[in-house]
Amino acid sequence: MGLSTHDLAAFPASFPDGAYSIRLKNACADKAVEFPKVVPMDFACKIAAQAGAGVMVTGRLLVRCFSRGGYNVVGYPEYPSLIRGGHNTVQVRISDKPVSSPSEKQDLLIALNKDAVFYQMPSMSKGGAIIYDELIDIGKFPKRADVNMYPLPLSKLTQEAGGTEQMKNMAALGASLAMIRYPFDVIEHLIRDEFGRKGEEVVKKNIDAAKAGYNHVKSSHFDSKWDIKPLRERKQLVITGNEAIALGALRGGMKFYAAYPMTPASSILHYLVENDRAFNIVVKQTEDEIAAINYAIGASFAGARAMTGTSGGGFALMVEALGMAAMSETPIVVVISQRSGPSTGLPTWTEQGDLGFAIHASQGDFPRVVLAPGDVQECFYLSAKALNLAEKYQVPVIVLSDKHLSETIFSTELFNQAKAKIERGKIVEAKDLAPLPQMSRWHRYALTEDGVSPRTLPGTPNGEHVASSYEHDQTGFSSESFIMRSKQVDKRAKKMELLLKEMAEPTIYGPRDAKIAIVGWGSTKLAAIDALAILEKAGVRAKFIHFTHVYPLDPKIVKKAFRGCKVLIDVENNSAAQFAQVVKESAGAEMDFHILKYDARPFFPEQIAEEVGKLAKNEFKGEKRIEVVEKEDMEYYNTQRYGL
């Protein structure tokens, strides 16, 4: 991921050196440790407006635009649970060094409505700039002397270019690229690729609108401090966590996906259904989540690799069938993209609050696997692996993502397909089956040494059996024999030994011998890794231990990972430190500190760095529980609250 010195040399020498240090200094003002500038180039712009104004589309275009220019890019969306109105944003952060999370502040804001100016002013970096339509009256809003305002005739420019009011975002996009002196041809190519399918007229109108905004800024000769040029041609993917999960599943041989719409898992459904014919898969939107998982289990029983996806509330409806998959030993993969709970909670915001639920859901004892990818690469490989594990061991496998990972857009290297191999486990074919004695069934639930019984698929002669949610004997016939019951429980439980061998060790980022260890799972990786870079520059030597295979946890693996650490700092996007509980229960290891955030937003790297920095400064004395809450309380749902 890192750039060579050659790449850095290509970076414009005239780049204003101090420009980006301001932002970080500001973010870390009044903090215990003085954080110097982190990376040579780190820039964040944000597009914001009411829902329905094209913020998400424009945000994605910006991400692709910079990705094509060779930058590492993160496009972080925020939006309230409504369709029109409210306040939507996408922060696009770019760097020539690896970055994986959004930052607290943005340097450049594209404000498509007046609310955006109001909402985003506090999170502008010092010396930042706001582009907005000159028709917007912002007279009432608090101003900042350290933020430059650029009222532009966006509506007028769009109209003159022959575009509709809806295309104002394209004019703004053009204007913002001109502000940073990014070449226009990148966006022009991108618009062609993006809108080509909609015909030449749509392409032309969008290009003209973007060009109008671009040329206006260029000819105005604003005193812009930015000069951001493409670094190099680079073929990298621009992808969300959900899309990576979907692609991983496709590579993993998934043939059937059933789901009911639920934020933030719906984009898996959308992506797969869009590609169903290209990949010869069947995608079914069902009447509810109960149906979704039962469809998937049916398809899996018939021999198709099957998956379902939802968020916590939908998973609650699936729980009974999860147990059925375990009892009938039918492979199933469930993706849970977590959002802030409980109940309806905050549908469009993030949390890591469903780990305990995923591990414990259902009555009865049985083995299962919970995997928690931390970035888009892991989304891809773990979703493919989940399908393997489910089928090899005939157990439910849960992939835990969350809104932050599922919906944030990342630039990333192309996936290495060879690394995702298919292992289908014990499926017996017709040629290996002897004729069954009359009136009898095949031993589907044979008591095997390793606990995994071979299975036959419907349509296979001489393999007839009943898969059952009842406790059963070896043929699948319901049985209340005390001995058979115990044997079947033991048989299923035995799979745990095999599953533990499949659980990868956590990955360690930063200096391996660092005594300070930040411990996290799933999507906290995004901010934690960026936080390491900040801490390193501040002289705090820390590493990050990241778990993706969160359940079952092998105590040996945990102990090995924690060996040599003087202080363990748990970082979780929930209130109850759920993963720390799992670690304690599985391995007996206790965390020294918990940095917890449950205000519905993900961690920003600055926040983790600040808290770890404070702990280091105080020589790791103080409260065990540290709660992180946003200082600026900007509610996107009720704009009325601010008189807007």
Added chain:
Amino acid sequence: MMMAEITVMDFNAKERPQWCPGCGNFGIMTALRSALAELGIPPHMSVISSGIGCSSKMPHYVRTYGFEGLHGRSLPVASGIKLANHKLNVIAEGGDGDGYGIGMGHFQHIMRRNYDLTYIVHNNQLYALTTGQASPTTQLGVKTKTTPYGVVETPFNPIASAILGGATFVSRAFAGDTTHLKEILKQAMKHRGFALVDVMQPCVTFNKLNTYEFFTKRCYKLEEQMPKHDIGDRSVALEKAFEPEKTNYEKIPIGVFYKTERATYEDTLPQIKDKALVEYDVSDVDISGAYEDMI
């Protein structure tokens, strides 16, 4: 390879059914075994998906592939099986509590989709395996464990619902007339599309009203009607669907109420036109074609 002739024996299972002596389920089991044999579908090519209840024990006694799932969920499991391998003969079974109670939502939606599968509802007009509570089809006024003062809720009319809900084959049979039931089951399985067979099934232990005698006296066959019952006429079918209620259950029509042709859900999926989903090789799926829009 020469296929041996398929007989009823191929569908017999050695396990003794755990039903009360005289239960209507025996008739349904016998009729289903015979229907499968007469249609010549080999045991490995059928799957019976059931829910939970006395009726849902059926997969164990008709020797095919089977899936005994959760209460009320026989239809979604059956749908998943059908979509994964539409070359299989898929049968869903359950009781009235299972299908018209807890699983009602699935019943309404499956009719819209018209998968090519057969749904047999063992309608004994109460919950039997849980020892006799009122179900959605228990008649008005009937006293049960949960309705000590008699049922006050209007009974669910599955035939009328199916006709209005989009089912392409709507029928009713009586478990006491296995020859007729077998013929209906054969027609239902041959029908391309969603076929409902609602079977009036006496529960000899808990239902003291809807007995064999009750049905024998009241049931008459639609196909023996003069003038002939037009199974293609939706309004006539609907009229017949309400006859039991209108006549205070004096007249209960059985047979095919309504039948029509409509594309099945599977027909609309080009990806399974030539191959069943399960027939695709998944060992090395190339996803790089999807990159185009992502760069």
